[in-house]
Amino acid sequence: MTEEKGSSTVLIVVSVVILAILLQVFHLYSSAPIRPGHVVSPGIWLSKCGILAFWPGCENQYLQMNNEGLMTLYNSKQEVAWQMEGRACPEGAEDCIPGMHVNLDGLIAIGGKSVSWVNMYEDCELSPWPFAEPPNIKIWKK
Numbered sequence: 430m431t432e433e434k435g436s437s438t439v440l441i442v443v444s445v446v447i448l449a450i451l452l453q454v455f456h457l458y459s460s461a462p463i464r465p466g467h468v469v470s471p472g473i474w475l476s477k478c479g480i481l482a483f484w485p486g487c488e489n490q491y492l493q494m495n496n497e498g499l500m501t502l503y504n505s506k507q508e509v510a511w512q513m514e515g516r517a518c519p520e521g522a523e524d525c526i527p528g529m530h531v532n533l534d535g536l537i538a539i540g541g542k543s544v545s546w547v548n549m550y551e552d553c554e555l556s557p558w559p560f561a562e563p564p565n566i567k568i569w570k571k
Contacts (some may be wrong), residue, residue: 515539
């Protein structure tokens with residue numbers, strides 16, 4: 430009987446450790462700022478606060494890269510803060526990188542189309558989140 434309790438305790442501890450590691454990986458993936466050389470695939474949602482979005486002290490923002498080539502940042506009230514528009518990769522285009530790609534020089538391409546401006550709907554920053562370094566892009570305030 431004691432051996433069964435010991436093995437079930439070990440199983441519970443191992444399960445909790447694995448769950449904690451998976452949550453940490455998800456948190457880092459979903460909240461890390463975009464760096465030069467990174468690609469944000471279509472359909473991806475990123476969150477400034479990650480799994481801590483429910484935490485009262487975190488002013489969360491959400492970044493969505495949709496399948497049509499539109500990247501949108503939503504503020505904590507789920508209102509559009511800014512948008513960048515590119516395109517979806519044409520079918521059969523082998524050399525097209527789907528989603529948003531930040532080049533090493535800070536230029537942004539969405540679906541292989543260079544993005545030269547961001548439409549700002551409110552006063553907010555592009556860096557330090559969602560971009561680790563300010564991208565090489567013009568700001569168009571609406």
